[in-house]
Amino acid sequence: MSDSANTGGDMAATAASVLTAATAATEATASAAPAAWRRGAGVAGAALGVVAAGAAVGVAVERLTVGRGMRRKARLALDAAGPYGTLRGTPGTAVAEDGTRLAYEVDEVGPEPGRRFLGRRPAPPVTVIFSHGYCLQQDAWHFQRAALRGAVRTVFWDQRSHGRSERARTPGVSIDLLGRDLKAVIDAAAPEGPLVLVGHSMGGMTMMALAAHYPELIAERVVGAAFIGTSAGRLDENTYGLPAVGMSVMRRVLPGALKLMSAQPELVEKGRRATADLFAGIIKRYSFGADDVDPGVARFGERLIEATPVDVVAAFYPVFAEHEKMTALRAFDHRPVLVLAGERDMITPYEHSEAIAEALPAARLVRVPGAGHMVMLEQPATVGDQLAELLAAAGASGVQAGLRHAAGARRRG
Numbered sequence: 449m450s451d452s453a454n455t456g457g458d459m460a461a462t463a464a465s466v467l468t469a470a471t472a473a474t475e476a477t478a479s480a481a482p483a484a485w486r487r488g489a490g491v492a493g494a495a496l497g498v499v500a501a502g503a504a505v506g507v508a509v510e511r512l513t514v515g516r517g518m519r520r521k522a523r524l525a526l527d528a529a530g531p532y533g534t535l536r537g538t539p540g541t542a543v544a545e546d547g548t549r550l551a552y553e554v555d556e557v558g559p560e561p562g563r564r565f566l567g568r569r570p571a572p573p574v575t576v577i578f579s580h581g582y583c584l585q586q587d588a589w590h591f592q593r594a595a596l597r598g599a600v601r602t603v604f605w606d607q608r609s610h611g612r613s614e615r616a617r618t619p620g621v622s623i624d625l626l627g628r629d630l631k632a633v634i635d636a637a638a639p640e641g642p643l644v645l646v647g648h649s650m651g652g653m654t655m656m657a658l659a660a661h662y663p664e665l666i667a668e669r670v671v672g673a674a675f676i677g678t679s680a681g682r683l684d685e686n687t688y689g690l691p692a693v694g695m696s697v698m699r700r701v702l703p704g705a706l707k708l709m710s711a712q713p714e715l716v717e718k719g720r721r722a723t724a725d726l727f728a729g730i731i732k733r734y735s736f737g738a739d740d741v742d743p744g745v746a747r748f749g750e751r752l753i754e755a756t757p758v759d760v761v762a763a764f765y766p767v768f769a770e771h772e773k774m775t776a777l778r779a780f781d782h783r784p785v786l787v788l789a790g791e792r793d794m795i796t797p798y799e800h801s802e803a804i805a806e807a808l809p810a811a812r813l814v815r816v817p818g819a820g821h822m823v824m825l826e827q828p829a830t831v832g833d834q835l836a837e838l839l840a841a842a843g844a845s846g847v848q849a850g851l852r853h854a855a856g857a858r859r860r861g
Contacts, residue, residue, distance in 0.1 A: 572641025585611030627657025652678025
């Protein structure tokens with residue numbers, strides 16, 4: 449048997465053992481005393497990376513052979529040295545239909561909004577609105593934000609209960625609700641002028657929900673769209689790279705793990721911190737396709753997911769199995785559309801992007817070799833080049849040259 453086959457078997461065994469332990473813990477502690485809850489929380493904390501990343505799998509052997517103290521020091525050094533997530537714009541707040549306050553930031557370009565030139569108010573510029581994915585926040589677009597600054601007006605926002613946005617004021621969440629949240633952000637940050645919508649993972653689903661509820665907005669104002677590492681439905685069929693036995697155990701453990709995360713978030717959070725090395729390894733495996741991804745970028749992705757409260761992870765996870773927006777997706781036809789995904793994406797596999805492109809015959813489908821789910825962090829130059837072409841096709845003048853210059857500078861650096 450090959451080394452890769454042995455590794456796959458070991459990972460399946462690890463997944464099964466972790467998930468079986470979590471199942472036993474959650475079932476046994478469902479009505480137990482606080483001490484038992486604490487024991488179960490430690491196990492669920494270890495399994496949290498499974499839920500946050502979408503699967504359960506073993507950590508690479510080399511991570512287990514490096515001292516924990518050394519790994520902790522390395523993470524702190526990367527946190528101190530990395531500039532990622534430091535870009536800020538003009539802050540604003542949109543109010544969702546349930547009163548939840550949604551944080552956004554605007555990076556302007558050219559004359560200030562409303563400023564008149566020779567007595568005339570200039571036409572509203574193209575605004576590019578970026579919607580992030582599950583367990584992330586607006587800073588996940590760091591590289592794209594850096595490349596676009598000064599070239600086009602951009603809006604970056606945090607989904608409800610994520611990042612700087614307020615925790616949802618009402619219980620329950622759905623992709624449809626997120627679509628209506630995006631409409632509130634558009635009304636507040638870009639009430640007029642042409643729009644280009646860009647969404648990664650859950651952010652792409654949010655765009656589809658916007659189209660389902662406001663097709664007239666898509667028809668009248670949206671001049672381009674980018675769906676990055678996302679899906680229009682059938683996510684309940686995803687195996688996350690696991691063998692059949694692993695998926696069987698995963699489906700058995702998830703209800704109990706999610707229940708524990710919702711009921712005892714503080715204790716589960718402690719468990720997650722106690723198993724930081726396991727959590728980091730799972731995040732890296734399911735976020736990035738390449739083994740040699742920049743350590744600073746990998747740590748940045750880890751920090752973004754770490755910042756998501758465990759009860760938010762639990763509340764949002766079930767909605768993906770219900771997501772089905774293939775019909776609404778067709779509202780984006782007859783305009784420039786980019787569909788892009790990493791070939792090693794195990795969260796929203798490339799086949800889901802192929803399905804989106806089939807529904808939008810004029811869309812440009814791009815497969816990024818070797819990249820995983822967080823393709824915008826792992827391969828920013830490729831994503832930047834493709835966004836440049838989309839924005840040029842959508843009529844955002846001057847953007848393509850600016851983006852290509854920034855991408856070239858990164859390559860030379």
